[in-house]
Amino acid sequence: MDQAAWATRIRAQMAFEFAREAPPEGFPGLAPIPTGRYTDPAFYALEREHIWRKSWLLVGREEEFEGRGSFKTFQRTGAPLLIIRGSDGVLRGFFNTCQHRGAPVVREACGIARRLQCQYHSWTYDLEGELVGVPDRRDFTDLDESQRNLKPIRCEVYEGWVFVNEDLDAQPLRAWLGPVADEWSVLHGSELRAVGRRQERVPCNWKIAADAFLETYHVKTIHPHSVAKLLDHRGAAMGLFANGHSRMVTPKWEEAVWKPGGGAKPPIEEIEGLDPLFAETNPAYSLFPNLITPLDTIGFPFICFWPVDAETTDIEWIFYGLPPRNDEQEAFWQRYVESFDLVMGEDFMNLAPMHRSVASGALESIPLNYQERRIYHLHEEVDRLIGPERIPEALRVVPRLEPFWETRSEQGAEA
Ligand code: FES
Ligand SMILES: [Fe+2]
Numbered sequence: 081m082d083q084a085a086w087a088t089r090i091r092a093q094m095a096f097e098f099a100r101e102a103p104p105e106g107f108p109g110l111a112p113i114p115t116g117r118y119t120d121p122a123f124y125a126l127e128r129e130h131i132w133r134k135s136w137l138l139v140g141r142e143e144e145f146e147g148r149g150s151f152k153t154f155q156r157t158g159a160p161l162l163i164i165r166g167s168d169g170v171l172r173g174f175f176n177t178c179q180h181r182g183a184p185v186v187r188e189a190c191g192i193a194r195r196l197q198c199q200y201h202s203w204t205y206d207l208e209g210e211l212v213g214v215p216d217r218r219d220f221t222d223l224d225e226s227q228r229n230l231k232p233i234r235c236e237v238y239e240g241w242v243f244v245n246e247d248l249d250a251q252p253l254r255a256w257l258g259p260v261a262d263e264w265s266v267l268h269g270s271e272l273r274a275v276g277r278r279q280e281r282v283p284c285n286w287k288i289a290a291d292a293f294l295e296t297y298h299v300k301t302i303h304p305h306s307v308a309k310l311l312d313h314r315g316a317a318m319g320l321f322a323n324g325h326s327r328m329v330t331p332k333w334e335e336a337v338w339k340p341g342g343g344a345k346p347p348i349e350e351i352e353g354l355d356p357l358f359a360e361t362n363p364a365y366s367l368f369p370n371l372i373t374p375l376d377t378i379g380f381p382f383i384c385f386w387p388v389d390a391e392t393t394d395i396e397w398i399f400y401g402l403p404p405r406n407d408e409q410e411a412f413w414q415r416y417v418e419s420f421d422l423v424m425g426e427d428f429m430n431l432a433p434m435h436r437s438v439a440s441g442a443l444e445s446i447p448l449n450y451q452e453r454r455i456y457h458l459h460e461e462v463d464r465l466i467g468p469e470r471i472p473e474a475l476r477v478v479p480r481l482e483p484f485w486e487t488r489s490e491q492g493a494e495a
Contacts (some may be wrong), residue, residue: 081262087357090329093317094361103450110456111478112445115438117459118285123475124390130466132157134247135369136256138384139163141274142240144190145171149207152190154244156386156394160184161244163235164193166207173235173244174209179228196230205230239269241382259486260325260365267375268351269400275379276399276417282428284435286370286387287459289395292427293364293372293383294454296330302426310336311362318454319486324368324461326454329361346416348409349402350377366454368461378402379413381420391435397424457481 151164162176183200196205204213209230234245236253296313315331364374379401
């Protein structure tokens with residue numbers, strides 16, 4: 081990616097956002113979002129089937145799988161999944177489901193396996209998922225072993241981040257990421273490591289949580305002493321991408337930008353080679369369906385929203401930075417993660433009450449404004465994946481935003 085050209089374009093967009101007095105010419109009215117989408121059990125079942133089983137989802141980092149047989153199990157999509165490095169060094173994904181009667185082939189959350197032996201009747205699979213051993217083989221009459229290998233899922237890596245997708249026909253991860261992958265190419269992702277981690281269970285639908293991180297309209301009100309001191313939401317420059325992804329670059333207040341001689345910098349390495357725009361703004365991205373990240377020059381959290389059921393969400397946030405080299409840097413990251421708790425606490429405050437409101441019928445639909453259009457974009461993609469014909473008309477979102485996407489070809493021309 082031509083980072084300077086990208087930054088110039090974003091700066092121009094921020095200037096436009098500051099100057100405008102209304103949404104830009106031709107921007108469509110957004111139809112109110114029906115709140116049944118957050119509570120209806122049938123809608124949730126459609127999401128399970130068409131989104132969580134067909135999207136690329138972050139399951140971890142490549143360095144968690146060191147050496148052959150290194151594995152991790154993953155349950156957050158609803159299905160029991162297993163990610164394992166084969167004898168050939170390739171990272172693969174499978175359902176953690178023995179093809180005899182469905183017991184798991186590994187029970188541990190992670191570890192190193194020499195082979196995968198089901199703990200029910202000891203069917204055995206090699207590290208590539210092939211069935212290689214069946215006890216009392218003589219007692220099966222028509223068993224075709226070649227049809228009883230572990231069922232594969234897709235597993236691909238982008239800059240060290242491991243994603244899986246249950247849909248074998250899904251487009252490749254890199255293509256699905258599209259312009260986001262181009263723009264993140266400057267982050268040195270493969271050199272980063274997880275340096276902190278948090279999780280909280282919140283009683284709300286996953287989209288109530290996800291929506292809350294897609295706009296800065298709320299910043300002045302719920303983050304008056306934290307984010308609002310850093311960011312000037314009036315200049316937020318947004319980009320909508322194919323596949324439901326989006327970007328929002330929010331400028332910092334002039335006085336919040338660190339300048340040489342302007343106080344101590346953190347005792348920690350910054351990611352090398354970033355355009356100054358990264359220090360002057362908060363570039364935040366959303367990867368459909370459930371990952372958002374506010375980038376920073378020293379590292380950043382990936383915040384993921386995992387539905388437990390229609391009204392419960394596990395929010396997990398993992399910080400990535402260059403590996404700390406000493407105690408001072410370790411201690412810095414601890415403080416950084418703790419200070420982020422404060423902001424997350426502010427963001428979480430309204431989630432459960434909002435869910436109770438929509439569940440009570442006290443709010444029938446949600447009117448979104450121009451600043452909140454990334455939320456609308458996410459909901460449009462939800463409907464595209466489910467297929468509007470499967471969704472009762474009263475719960476559908478009217479497609480409006482596609483003419484306002486930043487197209488893939490524009491991005492490609494710049495890259
Ligand atoms: S269920 Fe795995 S061996 Fe029987
Ligand atoms: Fe917030």
